[in-house]
Amino acid sequence: MTALFTFATRSVRILALIGSIGTVAMMFHICIDVVLRDFFRISLDTTPEVVARYYMVVVAFLPLAWVEMRHGMVSVELLEWALGPRGRQLSNILVALFSALAYGVLAWATARSALRHFDVGTFVEFTNYRMPVWHSFFLPPLGFIFAASVCLMKALEFALHPDSGQAPEPLA
Amino acid sequence: MSIAVGFWGVAILAFLLIGRVPVALALMAVSFVGIAFLVGLEPAFGIVMNTPYSFAASWTLSAVPMFLLMGFVAYHSGLTTGLFEAAKVVLRRVPGGLAISAVFACSGFAAASGSSIACAAAMGRIAIPEMVAAGYRPSVAAGSIAAGGTIGALIPPSILMIIYGIIAETSVIQVFLGGVGIGILTAISYVSVILVISWLRPDLIPRHISEQSQSSLSALLAIWPIILLVAMVFGGLFSGFFSATEAGAVGALGAFILGYLTGGLGWKAVQQSLLETVLTTSSLFIIAVGAAMFTRFLGLSGLSSFLNFAVAGADLNYAQLMFIVVLVYLVLGTFMEPFGAMLVTLPVFLPILKAEGISLVWFGVLVVKLLEIGMITPPVGLNVFVIRNVAAQYATTVQIFRGVVPFFFADLVVVFLAVAFPQIVLALAGH
Numbered sequence: 001m002t003a004l005f006t007f008a009t010r011s012v013r014i015l016a017l018i019g020s021i022g023t024v025a026m027m028f029h030i031c032i033d034v035v036l037r038d039f040f041r042i043s044l045d046t047t048p049e050v051v052a053r054y055y056m057v058v059v060a061f062l063p064l065a066w067v068e069m070r071h072g073m074v075s076v077e078l079l080e081w082a083l084g085p086r087g088r089q090l091s092n093i094l095v096a097l098f099s100a101l102a103y104g105v106l107a108w109a110t111a112r113s114a115l116r117h118f119d120v121g122t123f124v125e126f127t128n129y130r131m132p133v134w135h136s137f138f139l140p141p142l143g144f145i146f147a148a149s150v151c152l153m154k155a156l157e158f159a160l161h162p163d164s165g166q167a168p169e170p171l172a
Numbered sequence: 173m174s175i176a177v178g179f180w181g182v183a184i185l186a187f188l189l190i191g192r193v194p195v196a197l198a199l200m201a202v203s204f205v206g207i208a209f210l211v212g213l214e215p216a217f218g219i220v221m222n223t224p225y226s227f228a229a230s231w232t233l234s235a236v237p238m239f240l241l242m243g244f245v246a247y248h249s250g251l252t253t254g255l256f257e258a259a260k261v262v263l264r265r266v267p268g269g270l271a272i273s274a275v276f277a278c279s280g281f282a283a284a285s286g287s288s289i290a291c292a293a294a295m296g297r298i299a300i301p302e303m304v305a306a307g308y309r310p311s312v313a314a315g316s317i318a319a320g321g322t323i324g325a326l327i328p329p330s331i332l333m334i335i336y337g338i339i340a341e342t343s344v345i346q347v348f349l350g351g352v353g354i355g356i357l358t359a360i361s362y363v364s365v366i367l368v369i370s371w372l373r374p375d376l377i378p379r380h381i382s383e384q385s386q387s388s389l390s391a392l393l394a395i396w397p398i399i400l401l402v403a404m405v406f407g408g409l410f411s412g413f414f415s416a417t418e419a420g421a422v423g424a425l426g427a428f429i430l431g432y433l434t435g436g437l438g439w440k441a442v443q444q445s446l447l448e449t450v451l452t453t454s455s456l457f458i459i460a461v462g463a464a465m466f467t468r469f470l471g472l473s474g475l476s477s478f479l480n481f482a483v484a485g486a487d488l489n490y491a492q493l494m495f496i497v498v499l500v501y502l503v504l505g506t507f508m509e510p511f512g513a514m515l516v517t518l519p520v521f522l523p524i525l526k527a528e529g530i531s532l533v534w535f536g537v538l539v540v541k542l543l544e545i546g547m548i549t550p551p552v553g554l555n556v557f558v559i560r561n562v563a564a565q566y567a568t569t570v571q572i573f574r575g576v577v578p579f580f581f582a583d584l585v586v587v588f589l590a591v592a593f594p595q596i597v598l599a600l601a602g603h
Contacts, residue, residue: 027425030421034418073195074194076190098197106224
């Protein structure tokens with residue numbers, strides 16, 4: 001079980017790392033586009049599409065599992081104070097299972113969408129060429145599958161260790 | 173029938189939120205089940221299949237991670253740390269100068285970062301110990317920083333405003349310009365509160381003038397990197413040289429370069445900045461995806477149109493409508509985090525306000541101001557919790573909430589002025 005948790009933690013961190021690399025790449029790509037356009041009158045017409053369809057999808061979905069692992073999802077803690085230790089444990093388990101189910105549905109639905117785009121080979125058409133973008137449709141289901149797995153692990157953790165809290169692990 | 177489903181959806185959403193289900197997943201679950209109930213399972217799957225990708229794959233939305241990165245790099249590389257020192261030296265002869273300096277430093281920090289919490293945490297660490305040592309009542313010192321932190325989300329770049337602009341399909345740059353107006357007004361109102369307390373209750377905020385060894389010039393010279401960064405980003409943005417995304421990217425790269433040149437950017441700062449950027453981006457986008465689905469659900473249920481007709485039929489005047497809006501956001505703000513509260517309510521309010529002919533630029537600025545008030549009101553005042561974390565030895569949570577009270581009333585005055593005289597916001601936005 002510990003080995004499984006360690007493997008999952010490492011995988012999730014790697015996804016967050018890919019998200020970080022995507023953020024830096026997005027920054028450089030946009031800056032290069034600005035410099036080329038404003039100082040050399042060269043237009044990279046693919047920049048908005050590459051930013052939107054690759055970097056943004058990477059940054060939005062791949063780190064989701066890591067957000068879940070750090071208990072970083074935004075929620076309303078209105079009744080937190082009213083729950084005793086047992087009530088909090090039960091609530092944590094139910095929320096984690098609900099989240100796993102929701103991510104599971106999202107993963108399944110977006111995977112269906114990705115397979116459709118793969119079948120038709122979705123691309124974006126520019127004046128002189130076609131940029132394939134079907135690959136990027138596989139990123140949301142990947143992020144959702146890992147997020148669902150982390151939520152299942154959290155449910156197990158809450159069930160086995162009633163005292164396991166919601167404190168986020170250190171960032172770096 | 174379908175309107176009843178819409179109302180049930182809203183009620184179930186409230187139940188799930190109170191049950192501590194993450195806001196994003198609660199919005200998605202209610203939307204999925206509601207749409208399946210209204211038009212069938214296959215169309216509901218269709219929306220779940222397409223919305224996450226189509227929402228996130230957006231050029232305009234990429235301004236969010238870029239501005240977040242700029243703010244985190246500026247903060248972790250120490251570019252913003254000199255702001256309080258500089259304001260302190262310049263304002264050393266003003267009664268309550270330390271608290272006023274903290275408010276001005278928050279405003280300066282806000283121009284580099286879009287986060288209210290980051291602003292409160294950064295200033296709280298630096299300013300509260302000095303204020304307490306200078307004889308300030310800890311509750312007032314902590315309260316002034318908690319309130320000052322809210323300026324972080326008002327003065328651009330503001331992440332709340334970018335997401336609002338995209339959801340409301342209005343100009344992000346105009347909302348930013350409106351944010352400058354309300355941010356300055358908020359800072360003036362907080363400074364007024366500090367001056368009045370210092371005058372009436374010197375036991376809370378001492379009137380004495382602090383001695384400074386540093387000259388005004390050297391203190392101001394110490395903050396040249398942040399001034400350069402802000403001038404470059406906003407000069408380019410407001411002159412039309414950059415789009416919002418480009419301004420964010422250039423600002424982030426500028427923060428990296430300035431952080432490196434000033435010696436504050438180590439590997440740890442880079443790591444921390446990048447990880448905080450992806451963490452915040454991912455957790456915000458998934459809520460926004462949920463809100464996009466919820467908007468579709470409300471539209472299909474007919475609830476949005478029903479509420480439009482109800483408001484039109486009730487013949488509410490501007491003041492009555494605004495009273496309801498302000499009340500809803502103030503109540504939601506007491507227990508909901510700003511992004512969640514904004515994205516849950518916009519699908520309901522935007523169609524009504526559009527139908528009433530109210531400027532969506534102005535409304536965006538007002539919503540962000542109202543949600544930021546929620547950051548300092550109990551029981552869930554996130555800025556207060558942050559201050560409690562960084563200055564636990566000085567004040568309890570209850571004491572900080574007490575210290576915030578005068579600033580809360582100042583906020584209500586600002587909201588009243590913004591509602592009564594929308595030109596305060598719209599003048600800068602060019603409306």
